[in-house]
Amino acid sequence: SAVISQKPSRDICQRGTSLTIQCQVDSQVTMMFWYRQQPGQSLTLIATANQGSEATYESGFVIDKFPISRPNLTFSTLTVSNMSPEDSSIYLCSVSQVGLGTEAFFGQGTRLTVV
Amino acid sequence: AQKITQTQPGMFVQEKEAVTLDCTYDTSDPSYGLFWYKQPSSGEMIFLIYQGSYDQQNATEGRYSLNFQKARKSANLVISASQLGDSAMYFCAMRENTNAGKSTFGDGTTLTVKP
Numbered sequence: 585s586a587v588i589s590q591k592p593s594r595d596i597c598q599r600g601t602s603l604t605i606q607c608q609v610d611s612q613v614t615m616m617f618w619y620r621q622q623p624g625q626s627l628t629l630i631a632t633a634n635q636g637s638e639a640t641y642e643s644g645f646v647i648d649k650f651p652i653s654r655p656n657l658t659f660s661t662l663t664v665s666n667m668s669p670e671d672s673s674i675y676l677c678s679v680s681q682v683g684l685g686t687e688a689f690f691g692q693g694t695r696l697t698v699v
Numbered sequence: 700a701q702k703i704t705q706t707q708p709g710m711f712v713q714e715k716e717a718v719t720l721d722c723t724y725d726t727s728d729p730s731y732g733l734f735w736y737k738q739p740s741s742g743e744m745i746f747l748i749y750q751g752s753y754d755q756q757n758a759t760e761g762r763y764s765l766n767f768q769k770a771r772k773s774a775n776l777v778i779s780a781s782q783l784g785d786s787a788m789y790f791c792a793m794r795e796n797t798n799a800g801k802s803t804f805g806d807g808t809t810l811t812v813k814p
Contacts, residue, residue, distance in 0.1 A: 614800075615800045617802075624788070624807075626805060627804045629802075632800075640799075674742065678802075684732035684752075684794050685751055687749060688744075690743065693742050695742075
């Protein structure tokens with residue numbers, strides 16, 4: 585199993601500013617992902633955080649808007665840049681090991697409100 | 700086409716009764732894994748159960764069982780002896796061998812257990 589510490593748990597930000605979300609795992613993990621979830625809705629994958637290289641973004645998400653870092657196997661950050669009210673959402677860090685049968689573990693999420 | 704379909708936005712069940720949450724999936728990859736997660740109102744994602752595409756038997760974990768019908772591409776979650784604490788949102792998810800470890804989630808089903 586993996587225990588994930590995600591910070592901050594919530595924030596209220598002004599439009600046009602940026603917020604960096606941190607994800608710290610208590611053990612080395614192979615895979616790290618960032619998701620976005622509107623309350624009561626499904627999870628949408630933003631990107632795969634790759635250690636020591638550029639993240640792999642899903643369709644509709646770009647590096648300029650959501651820069652991601654992953655300097656090692658236990659830590660990653662997601663920045664939401666130049667925020668607008670449409671960015672208000674819950675952002676979740678998720679980790680797993682390689683292998684189809686390994687479940688994903690999730691951070692508690694960051695509830696972001698942009699005003 | 701959606702890869703994971705959960706057709707029940709909301710379900711109600713009487714305490715101590717059993718309930719089935721539906722999930723169908725779409726993939727051409729012969730190697731994949733299916734997962735169910737529970738998300739209470741607190742927002743954490745809790746792993747419940749896993750079924751591999753090559754598993755011969757249906758998965759079971761305590762009060763949770765997975766009714767896996769491969770030919771019909773369905774992976775329904777059965778919760779037996781429902782408890783009030785089972786009230787939550789439930790997500791079905793899939794990982795495909797060809798999809799770099801990423802999980803695709805359904806839209807979720809909100810389960811309410813009535814006393």
